[in-house]
Amino acid sequence: MSKKRATWYFQLPWHVESPLLTDIGLALDRVVPRDPEHLPPATVTLMDTADERLQRAGVKVAQQSYGDHGEWFVWGPDWTPWLPAERDDPVGVEAELPDEVADLTRPFRGRNALRPVVVATRMRVRYAVIDDHGTVVATLTSDRIVVRRRGVAAGRFRQVAIDVAGLDPQRRAFIIERFEAIGAQRVDALPHLFEQAVAASRDDALPGERPAGGSLDAFVGWVLARRAREVITNDLALRSGEVGDATALVVALAGLRDELEALSGLLQPAWRDEQLRRLDALGPDPDGHVLAHDDYLDLLDALEAATRTPPLTVDGATAARAVLGERLGGDRLRLIGHVDALIRGDLVGGDLMGRDQARGGGSQSITRKEWMRALTVGEQALQLTEVAGVLFGRRKHMVRLLGKVVAALSAARPPEGPLSDDEIAELSPAQAYAAGRAVERGLQVTGAERRYLVDHWPTWRAKLLALTFSSNKPSASGDHR
Incomplete structure (x- = not known):
């Protein structure tokens, strides 16, 4: 019946000599290498672009090699189900970057090549502890691990695993005493080479529901x-x-x-x-x-x-709430000014089929131009609110309110102007009649939509004025155009 395995783990200072594990009184005669030749090094290499964009996205690409054997792994817990959540099965065993790995990482790296960023190398030596009868009573595995980040040493580790199943209590106490004498620390388990490589990599958080800073x-x-x-x-x-x-x-x-x-x-x-x-x-x-x-x-x-590094035209350290609040407040007031003018009849009180009778002059093209200007201001305010509204609370309320105003302005805008005399001359009588009826129907629809805007504008206007985008509530006075 085989002995039950019992393994102890120690972490050692890098610079100290290995402990002497022989003792005549305990019949521990010698310690000899178990392998006839040096074992090949084991290496874990984390790959990334030059600017480390994969790691910033929470994606890891690694190659594990041992001698002539190599395996590729890709994992990213924040990108399941498209990427594995954990480092499980290898996705390739080629020496060069496998096509599958290249394809999985393409959205993150674009056309940038992958290159080594972190390299963890382990040199392993295995020993046998032999008693005075020539029997192996314990086996010891000694690892020296160097982790380099971009070629610079980021960590050096020594760790030992020793199987003490064949040792009696006295010999076990001796082993602990010898390791403690050189400053070794006994631990429950030793980290995998992958863990030591990943520990030297960056681990940026993905964007949350709100900005992490106020700038x-x-x-x-x-x-x-x-x-x-x-x-x-x-x-x-x-x-x-x-x-x-x-x-x-x-x-x-x-x-x-x-x-x-x-x-x-x-x-x-x-x-x-x-x-x-x-x-x-x-x-x-x-x-x-x-x-x-x-x-x-x-x-x-x-x-x-x-x-x-956002490519900004202003100082990026400025408070976002101050800059965007000023813009949102200005857009809101310009929108109110334009719609007030439209509803007062300053711009649309005339005959949309011809001249602007309410103003005693001007043309339909001017009326439509001013209406479209109001619509453009509304669309810009809505667009910016959808992006920056999160800074001021009640974003959905602001978006819904501005959306109603923009939709009403769009529906009530004047139709395109009537055909010119030259264009009408080229039409058949039936075509000319149909064109006239189409214009008439368009004006009827526009009139109904305009009445809807006029009826609802006082409520919408009051709600727009109640919105606040900074510590100081904006005033509705001033030039709104």
Whole structure:
């Protein structure tokens, strides 16, 4: 019957000599190497891009090698089910980066190559403790581990595991005494080489429900990081075959466009315009070819870099609430001013088929232009509120309120002007009659929608004025145009 295994574990100071485990009185005669040759080193290498974007996203890529044998692992607990939550089964055994690993990490690394970032190397020697009869009474495994981060030593460890199942109590006490004499500490277990490599890597938190800091840098970085996470999530779902088309990914990219437009004036124009150009180049892509598009990969790169260092036109250390509160308050007051003017009849009181009779002059094109200006201000206010409203509380309430105003303005805007005399001359009598009826019906619909806006505006206006975007409640006075 075999002896029950009993293993003790010790952590040793790096610089001390190994303990002498022989003793004549206890008949511990000698300690000899168990292996005829040195064992090959074991290595765990964490791979990442030069700027370590995988680790910032909570994704680990590692190669474990022992002699000529190597295995690749990818895991990311925040990205299940597309990535394994734990380091379980290897995804490849090639010496070079396997295609599967390259594909799994593509949304995180873009076109950037993976390179070693952390390397943990273990040199192992195994010994046998032999008594005066030549019997092996204990086996000892001694490891020296060096962890390097970007080539610089980040940690050095010595650890020993000793099987004491064949030792009596006196010999066991002797072993403990010898290890304690050199400053060794007995522990319940020793960390795996993977754990020691991961401990030297970074472990950034993913963006939460609210920005981690109050600065403009922190807020804009948070907005872009959350958008990047949504894009990558839908990218992984498409790559894995979980979804059959790129609809959700296209929607996520459209959301990025809205945020870039909402933050105009804060983001550097050249950077913002380049990302909008890339989004334009991608276009609607239900078949998912976007995943291999150079502009898509470049967009991922730019977005990831911007989450760390937002390309702002103003001081990023400024309080986000102060900057965005001022903009939201200004947009709100401009919207109120425009709609007040529209409803007073300053801009739309005339005959929409021809001249603006209420103003005694002017043309339909001016009326429509001013109406569209009010609609644009409302859309801008809504867009910025959807992005920055989280800083001020009651975001959903603000978005719903502005959404109602924008929808009413859009429905009540004047129709396109009537056909010119030259255009009418080219129509048949039946076509001219149909065109006239279409204009008449459009005016009837517009009139009903305008009455709806006029009826509801006092309530909406009061609610808009009640919104606060800073410590000082904005006034409704001043130039609102």
